[in-house]
Structures are given as structure tokens and as C-alpha cells.
Amino acid sequence: MMKLYEEIGASKNYLSVFQKAEKEVGKKSDGLSFQLAVLELGKQNFKDSSQILQDLVNRYPENEKLAYLLGMIQEKNGQAEDALKTYLKFDEKSDMYVVMRVRAFDLHKRLGRNEEALKVAQEAIDAKSDQSVVFYSLASNLLSSEGKNPEAIALVDKGLIEEPGNVELLFLKAVFLEKSQKMDQSVATLKEVIRRDPKHAAALNYLGYMYAEKNINLPEAEGLIKRALEEKPDNGFYLDSLGWVYYQQKRYKEAIVVLEKAFQLTNSDPTISEHLGDAYYAAGDAGKALIAYKIVLLCDDQ
Structure with a gap:
């Protein structure tokens, strides 16, 4: 079975999600439907796999892992708008909130909708979930890619207020300072990163x-x-x-x-x-x- 997951491009993390979702599907017939969806996915039949999983999600609307899998398959099936609705369905109380919002951010970015991607990141930051700091990194990198390095630095500074010990955010600040031609500040910030983490x-x-x-x-x-x-x-x-x-x-x-x-x-x-x-x-x-x-x-x- 692991070989099948590898062939369809699933990582070990995806495999774990598949297994957990399968356990949470209660009825035997629904379990068979889930396995059928996986088999169709293995055959690159994203349309049928998407439909089967959609039916399961309709019956188990609170199953976050099923929804996450559905969203990934909708992406592969070219159903970008449906995937976004799936990813944005759950709020910050969900265990899958951060990973789903990351997928939504990335999908918007791939579609060239940078403003929408930044909106997703800001909403996640405002939600103050356990791992919301990851969205400071995602959003600031996107801003920098648009040449908006002052805005990227300002956003990273906000993240550092929340997590002053986060060396990855501090490193990003150094990079954005260098891109802003503020070399002395960049060097000083890089040296501080190295001091904290040699x-x-x-x-x-x-x-x-x-x-x-x-x-x-x-x-x-x-x-x-x-x-x-x-x-x-x-x-x-x-x-x-x-x-x-x-x-x-x-x-x-x-x-x-x-x-x-x-x-x-x-x-x-x-x-x-x-x-x-x-x-x-x-x-x-x-x-x-x-x-x-x-x-x-x-x-x-x-």
C-alpha cells in the first residue's frame, strides 16, 4: 500500500492523514468508499476520486482530514475554487487549520492572486493559532518577491514582537534589509542570528x-x-x-x-x-x- 501512496506522490505525512481519516470513517460501506477513492487516486483518476470523497465529506462534514484530502484532490483535478472553499471551511479551532490555510495561501499564489494569498495569511495571523507565526514568513516572502521589502520588514517586525526569539524570522529580516540596500543593518542582524544560533x-x-x-x-x-x-x-x-x-x-x-x-x-x-x-x-x-x-x-x- 505504501508503494501506491508513493506512486501517487503522497508523502509520509499524507499517508498518515489517509490512515487517520480512514479510522474516523465509521460505517463499513463508507470505509469501502474511502478505499475506492484511494484506488481511483492511484490510477490518477482525480475526477472520480474527488466525487467519492465529496460524498464522504457531505456525510462527515466535521472530519477535517477527509476535507483536507478532498482539497488536495480537487487541486489535482483543476477544481481550484472548490479546493479553496474546502481549505477555508474550518476555523482556528481545527487541528488542520494551519495546514489548510497554508494550502490555500499557496494555491492563491500559484493562481497569481497575491492579494488573496496575503489576505489568507493576515486572517491566520489575526486568528493567533498555535503556529500562526508561519504566516509571517509566508506573507513577508511574498511581499519581498513583489519588491515590497519595507512592507516585508514591517510584517516580520510584528512577528518578532509575538516571538522575539524566533531566529528564522530574524534571518528573514536580514535578507529583506539586504534587498533594501541597508547593508550595515543586514550585517548586524545576520550577526545577531549567528550569535543566537552559531x-x-x-x-x-x-x-x-x-x-x-x-x-x-x-x-x-x-x-x-x-x-x-x-x-x-x-x-x-x-x-x-x-x-x-x-x-x-x-x-x-x-x-x-x-x-x-x-x-x-x-x-x-x-x-x-x-x-x-x-x-x-x-x-x-x-x-x-x-x-x-x-x-x-x-x-x-x-
Whole structure:
């Protein structure tokens, strides 16, 4: 049965939801209907699976897990509006409130309805559920993606009032400050994140790469990024940061070794391709540099 769930793209968390929902369906005939819905889902027959689950939800309107599964299948079946109604059906007293609101936020965003997504996030924040802080992160990232970094910072600051010890929100603030060209404030905030959590790989790498980009504090940058790589040794983007430090230090051969590995780990990321091209060119290998730059152009065309 686990193989079936894996084939339909269900994670272990989804499997757990399936099992709990099945236990909560009381009548034997309804249990069979539930299993039939799962089988139809396994055959990628989202329409029939959706209809069967809809009938079950109509009979068990308070079963949050059935509703959650129905919403996911409605998404796959192209029933976006129905899925949104399903996800937004339960209030903050529901055990599934946060996960359903996250799905609704993400669905609105994928549909290009950013204002609606932000409204869902704000409603969840106002509800003050146990995990509502996650919506500060979601909403601020969305605002930043729209170039509204001052608004993103203001929202994160509100989240930090609720959870002053949340280093992830503090890290986001540092990122948004950097995007707002407030470098000194960003550096100070990143250092505070690292002070609170010396193994915060993302903050270590971000600060190190900021230094490398500006070609300043390179020995410190190298140390920071190596600490990040101790936590996540196969992170291609962290390796790119280290390679760029080496490049700035004119250690071109070392830069090439690290950047080639980063290139492989990230499936030819264009920024890393450009860094690799620069390193090849600086090392005197114009042929390989040209190939790397062509990859950048191909990525830009897509």
C-alpha cells in the first residue's frame, strides 16, 4: 500500500492523514468508499476520486482530514475554487487549520492572486493559532518577491514582537534589509542570528556571500561559509559562495574545483555557471569559460 501512496506522490505525512481519516470513517460501506477513492487516486483518476470523497465529506462534514484530502484532490483535478472553499471551511479551532490555510495561501499564489494569498495569511495571523507565526514568513516572502521589502520588514517586525526569539524570522529580516540596500543593518542582524544560533547555516552562508560579493572581509567570509558547509556539506549554493571567495582571493584553481562541484549539485544554476566561467577565464581557459557563459545565455532564454 505504501508503494501506491508513493506512486501517487503522497508523502509520509499524507499517508498518515489517509490512515487517520480512514479510522474516523465509521460505517463499513463508507470505509469501502474511502478505499475506492484511494484506488481511483492511484490510477490518477482525480475526477472520480474527488466525487467519492465529496460524498464522504457531505456525510462527515466535521472530519477535517477527509476535507483536507478532498482539497488536495480537487487541486489535482483543476477544481481550484472548490479546493479553496474546502481549505477555508474550518476555523482556528481545527487541528488542520494551519495546514489548510497554508494550502490555500499557496494555491492563491500559484493562481497569481497575491492579494488573496496575503489576505489568507493576515486572517491566520489575526486568528493567533498555535503556529500562526508561519504566516509571517509566508506573507513577508511574498511581499519581498513583489519588491515590497519595507512592507516585508514591517510584517516580520510584528512577528518578532509575538516571538522575539524566533531566529528564522530574524534571518528573514536580514535578507529583506539586504534587498533594501541597508547593508550595515543586514550585517548586524545576520550577526545577531549567528550569535543566537552559531550553526545557522543559511545565515553563515548569507553573510559570507555578502562579503564575497563586495570583495571585503574575505578571510572572515571564508570562515563563515566553511562553517555553513560543516552543517550542509553538499549544498551547492554554499559551495558556490566558497568558490566565489576563492575567486576574489585570486585562488582560481581552488575556485574551479569548488565551483565545478557546485555546478553539478545545482543542475547547472546560471549564477554558478557565470561564476565558473569567470574562474575559467581568470585561470586562462577561455574555451571552458565560453561554454559556461553559453549555459548562462541558454538559461536566460528559457
